[in-house]
Structures are given as C-alpha cells and as structure tokens.
Amino acid sequence: MTAPSTAPAPPSPAKKGSRWIEEWDPENETFWNEKGEKIARRNLLFSVLSEHIGFSIWTMWSVLVLFMGPEYGLTPADKFLLTSMVTLVGAVVRVPYTFAVAVFGGRNWTIVSAGLLLIPTAAAFTVMKPGTSFNTFLLVGLLAGIGGGNFASSMTNINAFFPLRKKGWALGLNAGGGNIGVPVIQLVALAIIGASGGPRVLLGIYIPLILVAAVLASLYMDNIASVKNDTGAAKDAAKDSHTWIMSFLYIGTFGSFIGYSFAFGQVLTNQFGRTPLEAAYVTFIGPLLGSLIRPVGGWLADKYGGAKITLWNYVGMGAATAVLISASMSKSLALFTVAFVVLFVLTGLGNGSTYKMIPGIFQAKAVAKGLQGEEAAAYGRRLSGASMGLIGAVGALGGVGINLAFRQSFLSYGSGTGAFVAFLAFYAVCFAVTWAVYLRRPAGRVTATSAASEAEPQLSYAEV
Template sequence: MAVPTAPTETTTTPTTTAAAPVRRSGRWIDDWRPEDPEFWAAGGKKVARRNLIFSILSEHIGFSIWTMWSVLVLFLPAAEYGLTPDDKFLLTAVPAFVGSFLRLPYTFAVAKFGGRNWTIVSASLLLIPAIATAIVLEPGVSFSTLLIVAAFAGVGGGNFSSSMANINAFYPNRLKGMALGLNAAGGNLGVALVQIVGLIVLAAAGGVAASVEPRLVPALYIPAIVLVTVLSAVKMDNLSHASNDKRAMRDVIKDRHSWIMSLLYIGTFGSFIGFSFAFGQVLTQFLVPDNLPAGVTVATADPAVLKAAQAAASLDALKVIFLGPLLGSIARPAGGWLADRFGGARITLVTFVGMGLFAGLVLLASQEKSLALFYVGFISLFILSGVGNGSTYKMIPAIFRAKAQRHASEGADADWEANEARRLSSALVGVAGAIGAFGGALVQIMFRQSFLTYKNADAAYLGFIGLYVVCFAVTWFVYLRKSPSKLAGV
C-alpha cells in the first residue's frame, strides 16, 4: 500500500529581472517564485491573494455543509421523526468522523491534481449531501437513511486540509502565518453561518409545514455551491511546482512530537468542531423543561405539550448557538498572534487551564440549572478553543525549527536541517488536522453516551475536564518545564 505523501514546495532560483507568473493552458502556473521579492511585487502577490479569496469561499461553504446537521437535528421533533437525543448525537457524530477521515487524502490531492482543479472537485462534491438531504428530510424517513445522508456531509470536512495545503504553496514563508490564519478563520466561520441560516429558515417558514422546514437549509446552499464551483474554475490557478514528498508522512509519524501535537489539537480543534455540532442539542435539552407548563416534567408531559416545548426550545437555541462558533473562529487568528508574541506553548497551556475551568462552570450550571452560567461557560469554551487552535498550529513549525537549530548547533548542515523542518511541519499540519477533527466525533460520542446512561450531559463535561487536565500536563511536561531536552522557542 502506498504511503501518503505531504505537499512540499520547490522554488526556482530568482532571476535578476522581475516577471509575472508564467502560465500554460488549463490555468497552470509553471514559474512560481514567492520568495523572490521582485517576482512577488510584479504579480505574484495579486495572484496569491485572488486564490486565497476563492479558497476561503470554498472552504467556508465546506464547513457549512459539514456542520449543517448541528442545525438540522433541531428541526426533527421526536414525535414526527422518532429520534431520541442519543440518535441525534449519532447523526452529528457520523459527518464529523467522515470529515476527519477525508482530511488526509484531501491534503495530498492538491499536489496530485492541482489546487484549482481539486477545489472545483471538492466544491462540486458538496452538492451530493445538499441535494440528498433536501430530498429525504421528511417525517417517516428511516434512521438508517438519515445516517447515510449525514455521512455524505463529511465531504465538507475534507475541504479544510486541501485548502490549507493549496494556500501554503502560494505564499512566501514570511506571510504563510497570515494567509493560513485567514484561510482557517474564514472556513471556520462557515459553522456560524449555517446556524444563522437555520435561524432565518425557522423564523421565516413559520407558516410552512414542519416537514418542509428542514429541507430549506440544504436547499439554500445548492445555488451557493454552484456559484463557488464556477468561481473557483474561473478565478483560481494550479501550481505545477507543488509536489508530494514521498517520505514526509512516513518520517513525521515516527516523531513523538507528531502524536503529542495531535493530542493537543484534539483538545483545541476537536473541542471547537465537536461543540459546534453539539451545542444546539445540549442547549435544547437544557431549555425544554423551561418551556413546559408549571408543574409538568418531561416524563409526565402530554406528547403534544412536549412537542411544543421542544419546538420552542429549538427556536431559543438557534437564536444563540451561532455565537459560539462565530467567536471561536474570530479568536483563532488572535491565538496565532498571541503565540507569536508570547510563545505557542505558553498560550496553549493557559488555554487548557481556562477550558478546564469553564468546562467545570458548565458542569456546575447543568447541576444548578443556571442558564446564565451555562451560556457563559459554553461561549467561553468556544473562544478558548479558537485561541488554542491558533496557538497549537503555531507550535508545529516552531517545534521542528527548534529541533533543526539544535542539530545545527551540534554540527549538522544548517540548510539541510531548515529544509527538513519545513518538510516535516507541512506533513504534521495534515496529520494533526485529521486527528484533531476526529476529536470532534469523539465529543459527539461522549455526549451521546452520557445521555444514554445518565439522561444528561454531566458525565461528558467531566470527561472534557479530564482531557484538558491531560493536555495541560503534557504541554507543561514536554514544552515548558526546565529540562535539558526542552526545545527553545516553542
């Protein structure tokens, strides 16, 4: 079985005369020298910016399709669809898992097929879950059918990796952090947008039959997907110099830091995407009792009364759930900036302290039935996970750069070590991104098991606290404690 390979770059030696990128048919660019200041100023910057804009649009729609089931499950009352809370968590776990699995092959598809070409393919694939979901969502549909359709939504999760690999090839090293930060944040905002779309649909379709309402969410995305696909074909470019390093993936998985950083990314991005899928469901369960008549409980409520309470709770949840992903997405570039200023490991450590404390606050709010504390705790978890996303991504190149500097100080060839650091960093970004996304599926499974066993989410919150304690300890022990093996500058 062939080992997947990571996208790397080769740079043509700069010429003395600046020239615009050299193209051939099929929107391929053969001469691409972003590290050459004259080349960059003569047209390279403009080309890179244009590709970044349309890459963000494609990734943004991909995130929306990937996480649309976080909204759709709020439209599926148990009385009409026969779904229990644990069924709904499974419906959101499936696209999270499929999306994480697809991230690795999507990473390497850019060098194989070209960034523009793969963006066209990956964007057009989003039509499958959008159309299929719009067709099957109606009362009486089987749970197995819903699971299959939800799995197709996972294709949106792969877009992040291919988009990041593509933009990484367009920008010079000095600007990669800015470009990748904007690309990631723009994509993450797709989570908040689909939840806003859900709120608009629920508010605007008040007079439409309930069986039609959920179909409107994916249906509204169909023309947007077509538009983004066309724009990608017209406006984006392929870089012929991007290639796959046949050894990078094999080499990077042998490095212990790869597994350590993957764990930390589960704690940050896994929390962000997992909470994005689950927040609406957890909040709805929290709000249902408040929408029942005085003295009536979930166990004793008449089915019609319970259905009305669930519908009201879903509407209340949709009014606020987008705030978490929105603020978490905005916080991601801030995490990168703070990591540049104070060090990625320090910011990551503080992030896990805060996430552990606010997960404890959410647990307290759940036990005390305090809606205000619940909001504060969960929104803070989103913001801190966004900060942690930025800081952990900044740690990856810093780790391999520090190792390269250490080896160079011991007599190794400095240029070779610097190139090796860039090669392994690129590979680890793909690995950590895939494993971190898998953490989002684990969050759904933890919530589902908690509701199955205890009829509430408290056990899941305890599990999250335990995860953040482990991530805190690992960050401190490996990267911050005083030790002869400590890597400087991480």
C-alpha cells in the same frame, strides 16, 4: 533565523494559458513583495470561500436535527449518534484530501472538492421528511462528512503559499474563514425556522453557493508546481513524534470546537428544554466568535510563540469547563450559555495557536539538522504540509468523542454534566503535554542551533 534573501525574484508562471506556477519562493522578500504576496492573498481569499461552504455542509446536520421533531421518531441518543458519525467521516477524509493537493494541484482540487459538496446537499434535500428511516438519515449524514475534508486540503494548499513569518496569520485566517461556515449555516437556519420554513429551504440555498465557489476557484486560483506528490513526506511526517503530539493537542482545540458546534443546540434542547427556535437564537454565537478569533490566535502565536499561547489557552478552557459543570449541576441556563460561549472563543484561539506551532516545529528541526536558508524552509514546508492532514484528521476525531461522550452522559445521567467532567480532565492533560514537550527547560538543555551536530538534538520550541 537567516537573513532575508534579496536575490532576483523567480520568473512568472511559465505555462501560458494554465494556472500552474512553476517557480515559487515566498521566503525571498524581493519575490514576495513584487508579486508573491498578491498571488498568495488571492488564493487565500477563494480558498476561504470554498472551505467556508465545506464547513457549512459538514455541520449542516447540527442544524437539521433541530428541525427533526417528534414526528421524525428519533431519540436524543439517535441524534447524537448521527452527528458523531458525520464528524467521524469528516475526520477520516481529511487524510486523502491533504495529499490530493499534491496529486491534482491546489486549484484543481479546490474545484473538485467544492463540486463534491453537491452530493450530500442534494441527498439531504431528497430524504428530509418524516417517515424516513434512521438508517437512511445516517447514510445521508455520512455523505456530509466530505465537507470536513475541505479544511485539510485548503490548509495544506495555503501553507505552501505563505512564508514562515506569516503562516500563523494566513493559516488562522484561512481556517477561521472556513470555521465561520458553522455559525453562518446556523444563522440561516434561525432565519428559516423563524419564518416557519422547512429544512429543504436551507438546503436549497446552499446548492447554488456550491456552484459559485467551484467556478470562482476555477477562475482565480493557482496550482504550485513544486508541491509535488511526495509519499516520502507523508511517511516521514507519520514517523515523527511531533505529528502525533500536535494531533493530540489539536483534539483539545479543534476537536472541542467542532464537537461543541454539533452538540450545543442538542444540549440546550435536551437538558434545558429549549425549543429549536430558542436554541437556534444562541447556538450560532459560540461558533461565530470562535471562528472570528482564530486568526487572532495565529497572530498572537506569531508574536509570542504558539506553545505559550496554547498553554495558557488550555488554562482558560479548563476554567470555562469548570464553570459549565457548576452551571449544569445548578441548572443555570444563563451561566451555562455564557460559559459555553467563552469556551467556544477559547477553542478558536487555541486552533490558531496550535496550527502556527506546526510549521515552527519542523522549521526548528531543520535548523537542528544544520540546514539554512531556502533548504531549511523547504524542509519545513515539506513536513509541515504533510503533517497537517494527519493532525487535522486526528483533531477532528475529538468532535466524535465529544458527541459520543454527550450521548453516554445523557443516557446515564440525563444531562451533560458527566461529559464536561471528562472534558475538564482531558484539558488538564493537554496543558501538561504542552508544557512538558514544548516549554519545559530542564537543566543543561541545549538549544536547537548548538545541538545540530548531535544525533538526537533537543530542540527549543518555546517560540514555535
């Protein structure tokens, strides 16, 4: 890496009365220490708040289906299909949400995306009652998918605020704070169910919170002028094989996290006969711990290398899944619950380490091209920011696959055992891909620096 710059810090935002920052150079340590870090942390705080509520709205149907007893006329397969489609929309909208930051500005889009959450919340409030058709529930559930897009725009925005050396921690904290929206809405639901309240009470709590998030983003966040609409970056990211390799690995980590978040309660009620209240007592624990540990995954990746942490994390995920298979076959609720919570923790750890890898990979490619200093950093920011939306979208599709796998497993076998066997095989493939692409060192392999002059350099990614 090149030595830190000590050049004078760029000037403050030039547009008086606006929230646009004209000059932004986080890799410049003087700028970062004098003013950059304070601005970046402020934007991170309110980005987390908006993304947190977005996750809550996206995953609210994992909670609402627990309220939907026999009087609603829905089968377990119907509920898994409903949550699968909500997850699908959340994955798809991540792509346009990523590029919306460049079109409208990070602050501006945070305001808009927060306000849009009112639509699925108000719609669910209107239709949540027995007698509503399944197709209506499905349509309203699809609207909730827009909450999943907040993650992509938030991560792309925060990626631009922080220097490479702090991206693992910052992106982990941003994503982890957002992910906590999953257990929070489950905890609120637990309290409401325990108090014999209905689903409309839950929805009514979130409507004012959405308005608060939009107002605070308007007051305290900023746009970075240099993050311009760059369709070339999107095309370059889509053409790069590492975008799709990381998308595959992110399916294993985040796809598992969001898929299990939707499915855990349903598995407990359908396979182990738990009541909605009994299920709600434990379903929040896994997503909570998985969210809290995500920044730790980013921090460990900063310190030891994202590829190394990701590799061994898949070993742990495979082991936890093997225990789940055993517990499912033996019908041991206690072992099943503990193993599922451990698996949640590992998905969160892997979420942090995989997302740290993304900017590191593109920074390594910049060095391989012979770029140095700010030029290399700009190249890395450009492609990593563009790729994050694609990686986040494909990764979220893993949640669709998990819910569809559970649906088929319950239809075919009456339990989730068959789905867990498929997940175990997938984690083994993820382990192999991580090792083969980012950690394997074949004889004669050249480093990124020495390969800079070659047309197709082989890069050393072990520290990404």
